[in-house]
Amino acid sequence: MNDLQKEINELKQFMVDLKADRAATKAKEKAEAWTKYVSLTVVVIAVIAAVANQYSGKYSSQVQINQIKASDQWNFYEAKSIKQHLDASALTQLQADNSATNPAVAKAVLKIQAEITHFELDKTNIQNSALAFEAKRDAAGVRGRHMGLAVTVFSVAIATASICTVTKKKPLWFAAMGMAAFAIFKMVVAWIA
Numbered sequence: 001m002n003d004l005q006k007e008i009n010e011l012k013q014f015m016v017d018l019k020a021d022r023a024a025t026k027a028k029e030k031a032e033a034w035t036k037y038v039s040l041t042v043v044v045i046a047v048i049a050a051v052a053n054q055y056s057g058k059y060s061s062q063v064q065i066n067q068i069k070a071s072d073q074w075n076f077y078e079a080k081s082i083k084q085h086l087d088a089s090a091l092t093q094l095q096a097d098n099s100a101t102n103p104a105v106a107k108a109v110l111k112i113q114a115e116i117t118h119f120e121l122d123k124t125n126i127q128n129s130a131l132a133f134e135a136k137r138d139a140a141g142v143r144g145r146h147m148g149l150a151v152t153v154f155s156v157a158i159a160t161a162s163i164c165t166v167t168k169k170k171p172l173w174f175a176a177m178g179m180a181a182f183a184i185f186k187m188v189v190a191w192i193a
Helices: 002-031 034-096 103-167 170-192
Strands: none
Touching (some): 034 103, 034 170, 103 170
């Protein structure tokens, strides 16, 4: 009977320990319930970072495309300049021959002068087009820099929030949310820049 009483007492003590352990586990879960929100925050930040990354790539592509278009226009400008120079040389040659009284030469001189004027107009239009492409390139570059910074800050915010989950340090979560807010601000600046 003594053994039975001893086992009952051990069982009672086991149940007390089990209840205490269960209460401690519940208290710990309640105290760390905020970590669920940290996990959700990481997911939200990651999704927004993915969007920012796509826009960053878009702006980078726009920089390259507009640089190529501007370069093409400047090459076209140079080609027109060369043609204009050749016509100017031919005009000088014709005028030096003192054959202005010849109707065929006079007609050729007028034609070359018209072409030189046309080349000058073409060059102005081409230059304006090249400058417009350069302006688009520069605007996309500014947007891309803002968006690239946003992507970087989002990455740091995700890392900080992940460290927060492991270390259970709430201030890290707030720091991560602050960084994410700054990154969102940079995204908005990129869109309205």
